[in-house]
Amino acid sequence: MxxxxxxxxxxxxxxxxxxxxxxxxxxxxxxxxxMEKFDYKPGQFVELSLLGAGECTFCISSSVTRKGYFDCSIxxxxxxxxxxxxxxxxxxxxxxxxxxxxxxxxxxxKGKNLLxxxxxxxxxxxxxxxxxxxxxxxxYKDFTILYGSRTSAxxxxxxxxxxxxxxxxxxxxxxxxxxxxxxxxxVGVVPKILEEVVxxxxxxxxxxxxxxxxxxxxxxxxxxxxxxxDKDIITTLEMKMQCGLGKCGRCNIGSTYxxxxxxxxxxxxLKNLPDEF
Amino acid sequence: xxxEIFVTDKAGLQKFYEAIIxxxxxxxPVEKFGxxxxxxxxxxxxxxxxxxxxxxxxxxxxFFPRSAxxxxxxxxxxxxxxxxxxxxxxxxxxxxxxxKHCDARGxxxxxxxxxxxxxxxxxxxxxxxxxxxxxxxxxAGTHCFCTSLDYDVQNLDAMDVLIVKGQDGKIFIKARTxxxxxxxxxxxxxxxxxxQHPASEEEMKKQYDAFAASFRLKxxxxxxxxxxxxxxxxxxxxxxxxxxxxxxxxxxxxxxCHCFKISDEKIKDSGVRYKCYDSCNNGYFTLMAxxxxxxxxxxxxxxxxxxxxxxxxxxxxxxxxxxxCGRCTISCPVNISIFEVVNQVxxxxx
Numbered sequence: 173m174x175x176x177x178x179x180x181x182x183x184x185x186x187x188x189x190x191x192x193x194x195x196x197x198x199x200x201x202x203x204x205x206x207m208e209k210f211d212y213k214p215g216q217f218v219e220l221s222l223l224g225a226g227e228c229t230f231c232i233s234s235s236v237t238r239k240g241y242f243d244c245s246i247x248x249x250x251x252x253x254x255x256x257x258x259x260x261x262x263x264x265x266x267x268x269x270x271x272x273x274x275x276x277x278x279x280x281x282k283g284k285n286l287l288x289x290x291x292x293x294x295x296x297x298x299x300x301x302x303x304x305x306x307x308x309x310x311x312y313k314d315f316t317i318l319y320g321s322r323t324s325a326x327x328x329x330x331x332x333x334x335x336x337x338x339x340x341x342x343x344x345x346x347x348x349x350x351x352x353x354x355x356x357x358x359v360g361v362v363p364k365i366l367e368e369v370v371x372x373x374x375x376x377x378x379x380x381x382x383x384x385x386x387x388x389x390x391x392x393x394x395x396x397x398x399x400x401x402d403k404d405i406i407t408t409l410e411m412k413m414q415c416g417l418g419k420c421g422r423c424n425i426g427s428t429y430x431x432x433x434x435x436x437x438x439x440x441x442l443k444n445l446p447d448e449f
Numbered sequence: 450x451x452x453e454i455f456v457t458d459k460a461g462l463q464k465f466y467e468a469i470i471x472x473x474x475x476x477x478p479v480e481k482f483g484x485x486x487x488x489x490x491x492x493x494x495x496x497x498x499x500x501x502x503x504x505x506x507x508x509x510x511x512f513f514p515r516s517a518x519x520x521x522x523x524x525x526x527x528x529x530x531x532x533x534x535x536x537x538x539x540x541x542x543x544x545x546x547x548x549k550h551c552d553a554r555g556x557x558x559x560x561x562x563x564x565x566x567x568x569x570x571x572x573x574x575x576x577x578x579x580x581x582x583x584x585x586x587x588x589a590g591t592h593c594f595c596t597s598l599d600y601d602v603q604n605l606d607a608m609d610v611l612i613v614k615g616q617d618g619k620i621f622i623k624a625r626t627x628x629x630x631x632x633x634x635x636x637x638x639x640x641x642x643x644x645q646h647p648a649s650e651e652e653m654k655k656q657y658d659a660f661a662a663s664f665r666l667k668x669x670x671x672x673x674x675x676x677x678x679x680x681x682x683x684x685x686x687x688x689x690x691x692x693x694x695x696x697x698x699x700x701x702x703x704x705x706c707h708c709f710k711i712s713d714e715k716i717k718d719s720g721v722r723y724k725c726y727d728s729c730n731n732g733y734f735t736l737m738a739x740x741x742x743x744x745x746x747x748x749x750x751x752x753x754x755x756x757x758x759x760x761x762x763x764x765x766x767x768x769x770x771x772x773x774c775g776r777c778t779i780s781c782p783v784n785i786s787i788f789e790v791v792n793q794v795x796x797x798x799x
Contacts, residue, residue: 181528223522223715250737251738410737411735426761447681
C-alpha cells in the first residue's frame with residue numbers, strides 16, 4: 173500500500189489565473205515517457221501533493237485528447253490549496269497519484285443531446301468532458317453548455333468559454349447571480365436560467381451537472397420539474413478523500429466508495445445512497 | 450483436513466513456546482503498566498501468551514501499523530527528490546504467539562478490504578509471512594460477545610496453529626492451515642509429553658462449550674443488521690452518542706477499524722509523509738476545504754461508525770466489521786458500549 177501512496181513528480185508548465193481565487197496548473201510528468209502513458213477519462217481525479225503541505229483531491233480539468241499535458245484547476249479554499257496558491261510557480265514541482273475513480277459514461281452519451289450545467293469551480297470536471305466531446309463532436313447531437321457564477325469576475329476559463337461561444341456547433345449560455353453594469357448576458361441563478369432561458373429538450377438528452385452543493389440541489393429540482401428522468405441526470409460528487417484506492421474509509425457514503433464507485437453518479441444512484449448531505 | 454492433534458501439558462507447552470522464540474522472529478503480548486501489547490520478544494519470561502483478553506491490545510498494528518512512512522523527500526534548486534522508505538520492518542518471516550481468536554477474525558475481515566481492487570501488497574506480505582498461533586480463551590471477558598456474531602470462533606482460517614487448554618491440565622495443539630502444519634513440522638512439540646489422542650476433538654469441543662456458556666452478552670446480529678439498515682434517520686443515534694468525547698480510542702484499539710490519514714511532516718527543505726490511524730469519530734474526518742462537512746454533528750459520526758460496522762461493510766464485503774472483542778467498551782472513558790449502542794438503536798422506532 174505504501175508504494176501505491178508514493179506520487180510521481182510533475183513540473184508546472186504554466187499557471188493560469190482564472191479568477192481571483194482559482195488558478196489552473198498545467199502539469200507535465202518529469203519522468204520521460206510517463207506523460208504519453210498517462211491515460212485518463214473525463215470525470216476522473218488525481219491526488220495532487222505539495223510535499224510538506226499535504227495531498228488533496230482534484231479532478232483533471234483537461235481532456236486526454238489534448239496531448240502533452242494535463243490541467244488541475246485549484247480554488248483557494250483550505251490549508252493545502254492556500255499553500256499551493258501562495259508558493260507554486262511555473263517550473264515548480266508537485267506530486268501526482270492517479271488517475272482514480274470512474275468517469276462520465278462516454279459510450280452512453282454517444283448519439284445523445286448533451287446539456288452541461290456548471291456553477292463556479294464546478295466547471296472544472298465538466299471542462300474535461302466538454303473538451304473531449306468537442307474533439308469527438310460528431311459522436312454527439314445538440315450540445316448546450318449553461319455556466320454560471322456569482323459575479324463575472326468569478327467565471328472560470330474566460331478565454332476558453334469565448335472560444336466555445338464562437339464555436340457554431342455549441343450553444344453556450346453564461347449567467348451571473350447579480351446584475352453588473354458591463355454585463356450584457358443573462359442574470360440569475362443557474363436553475364432559474366435553466367428553466368426560463370435554456371428550456372432544454374428532454375427527449376434523448378443527458379444532463380451533466382456540477383457545482384456547489386446548493387446549486388446541484390436546486391438544479392436537480394429544476395431538471396425534475398422540466399421532466400428529466402433520474403437516470404438521465406449525471407453529476408460528480410465532492411467528498412473528502414485521501415487514498416483514492418478504496419481503503420482509507422474517508423469517502424464512504426453508505427457502502428459506496430466515492431473514490432472507486434464514483435465520483436460520477438446518476439441521480440438514480442444518488443437517491444439510493446443514505447442521506448448524508 | 451484430517452490433522453494430527455498433539456496433546457501436551459503445561460511444561461510441554463512452555464518448552465514449545467521457548468523453542469519457537471529461540472528459533473523464530475517472535476511477537477507476543479508484553480506487559481506494561483498492567484496492559485499487554487504485542488512486541489518483539491527474545492525469551493518467554495518477557496511475555497505472556499496467555500494474557501487475558503480484557504487487558505490485551507489487538508495484534509492489528511503488526512499488520513496495519515499505527516503509523517507507517519510512505520516516503521521521504523528532499524527539495525533543492527534542482528528539484529524535488531522522492532525516496533521510498535526503507536524496508537518494511539514487519540515484512541519478514543515471523544511468528545505471533547498468544548494472538549486472541551477475535552484478532553484472527555479481525556484479520557479475516559480486514560483481508561476483504563485490503564484485497565479488493567487495489568491490493569495492499571504490504572499488508573498481504575505481512576499476512577503471508579506470519580504464522581499466527583492463537584490460544585482459545587478460558588472464559589469470556591465482561592464485554593465479550595464473539596460467540597454471537599457472524600463467525601464460528603472454532604473455525605478461523607487466519608489461525609495457523611490453535612491451542613486449547615482442556616481439562617486435567619491437558620493442552621491440545623492443532624495446525625489449522627498448511628502454513629501451520631509446516632510450522633509444526635519444523636517446530637515440533639516435545640515428544641515426551643505429546644501423543645495423539647483419539648478423543649481430542651471432543652475434548653476441545655467441550656472446552657469450547659464451557660467457554661461459550663460463560664458469555665454475559667448475547668446478540669442477535671441478524672436482527673441488528675436488518676433493523677439498523679432501516680433506521681438511518683432515528684433520533685436514537687443522538688441519545689446513544691451524547692456522552693462521546695470524540696477521543697477515538699475505540700477506533701485505534703479496534704481489531705477491524707482501518708481508516709487512515711496521510712500527513713506530512715516538514716523540516717526545512719526535507720520531510721516525511723506518513724500513513725496514520727484515523728477515525729470516523731474525528732470531527733475533521735470529512736471536513737472539506739472551504740468548510741463543508743457532511744458529518745458535522747457527533748451523532749452523525751456515531752451513526753457512520755455503527756452503520757459501517759453492522760450494515761455498510763456487510764453490504765459491501767459480506768461481513769460484520771465487528772468481532773465482538775469488547776475492547777472499545779473497556780477502553781472508552783465514558784463507558785459507551787458498541788453492543789449497547791447497536792442494540793438500543795436497532796430497537797428504536799424510526
